[in-house]
Amino acid sequence: MSPGAEPLGSRAESFWAALENADEHSAVAQVNEALDRGFAPEDVLLEVIAPAQRRVGVRWAENRLTVAQEHAATAVSDRAVTAVAAHPAARVPARLGRVTVACADGEWHTLPARLVAEVLRLRGWHVDFLGAHVSTRHLVSHLHSTGPDAVALSCSLPVRLPVAHAAVTACRAAGVPVLAGGAGFGPGGRYARLLGADAWAGSARGAAERLAAGIAPPSALPPTAEEALPHLADREHALVEEASRRLVDEVMAVLPERFPRSRECTGRQREYTVEDLHRVVEYLVAALYVDDPGLFEGFTVWTGRIMAARNLPVQALSAVLETMAGTFRELPRASAYIAAARAALGRELHSPSTESTPGRGNGSAG
Structure with a gap:
């Protein structure tokens, strides 16, 4: 619920202006002020920061932002997410279980995965966010040492699907179910199902809801790539x-x-x-x-x-x-x-x- 009569949309526009100018100080101030005025941290993440970052991608595609400007804007968005996570309003005790959030090997687009990680924390999960470009070997090693309830695997580009498939197979072989997410898995998560993921979510809130509903551990060893994809x-x-x-x-x-x-x-x-x-x-x-x-x-x-x-x-x-x-x-x-x-x-x-x-x-x- 929006505090007072102030719409969150006005905050989103102010944040976008800061992002467009790579003004980190202003961007962080915008999200902190919104939180201080009582807006929910989850809403600030998903209704202020996330839409602005999508606009960055559109502007780049239209050749209205250079690669350097796109990188600078993304860095500012990431800093704003850190500010939200550090705010007193975002301090929620872990009570639901443990989830590992990681990007597939070779995947450098971390912001979507990080937004998922922060939303899950706000919903009461203990989250291990491993960041970008996580090799399958290191991911599985982490699973064996921490024993999470699930892995949330992010893949933003379809070119990473072969390595994402290897990660899905390895996680399930370790007995940990996989929740797939990201545009790389195709419309409606069509490739997530094809590659054997236990579940798919198209948004951070969708991921939180799917995990809250529960994902059963794999009951059998996953098929090999050739068996799954003849x-x-x-x-x-x-x-x-x-x-x-x-x-x-x-x-x-x-x-x-x-x-x-x-x-x-x-x-x-x-x-x-x-x-x-x-x-x-x-x-x-x-x-x-x-x-x-x-x-x-x-x-x-x-x-x-x-x-x-x-x-x-x-x-x-x-x-x-x-x-x-x-x-x-x-x-x-x-x-x-x-x-x-x-x-x-x-x-x-x-x-x-x-x-x-x-x-x-x-x-x-x-």
Whole structure:
């Protein structure tokens, strides 16, 4: 319940202004003042800090924030979460049990997981927050030494799904159930269920409610990756991953000749282009791992839009897809995924709403 007549939304806007300017002092002051005026810590976390951080991601995608500005804003959000956690209003005794919260190996987006950890603490759980990039070996070692009731595993990017699968399997083999969360597990947590997680939650409050309802420990050893995902027997995901660096190097080597306009790219634009193309190949690996062509197609179109917003040569994306099609022509699933993505990108490049977008140029998906 909002104290007095002051809406929490006004606090959210003030916090966003501080975040946009990377003003840590103002951001922390905003959350502390809200708490001092009686707003619930959980509401401040999820209705002030979390929405502002989502706006950071949107602004970055629109090329209205640089990578450095995005990192600075995220650091300020993290500092604000620390301020909420340290406030007297957030001191809640642990009474429900113990939960380990961790990000999958290679996952550096910690803020969603940290928000979950803080909400669980506020609900009365003893929480061990292990942070970013937790190797499966270290995670399991922690479980054996602490004996939690559950693991809340965060995965923000689908490219981490193979290592997230390994973590889920190892935790369940140790007798600890896994609650999966994060956008990387797909809409509605579809990949969480596919990879054997015991439960999934789409929000911090949802995670708290699911844990409060109870998650039973695994009753049997989990299946191996090949048993759970029989399509992996074709090894297509591994073959694509092995060829990823060579593919991007080949495209970048021929790009200036095929698309002379790309010679105008600055060093920073070239760096971004290489990063985007590597990520495209990583998404093909992830899509093959979970056997979902829509995952690769959707990411390809989104990447084209991001490259256009940054005024990068979208033709490079078309070129890498063409190179991939030739390299993987003997791989049936990969070939089908690439063909669908090329067609979708072609429609995106030539749609009336995007043909005049800066950075699109006159390239095609061919």
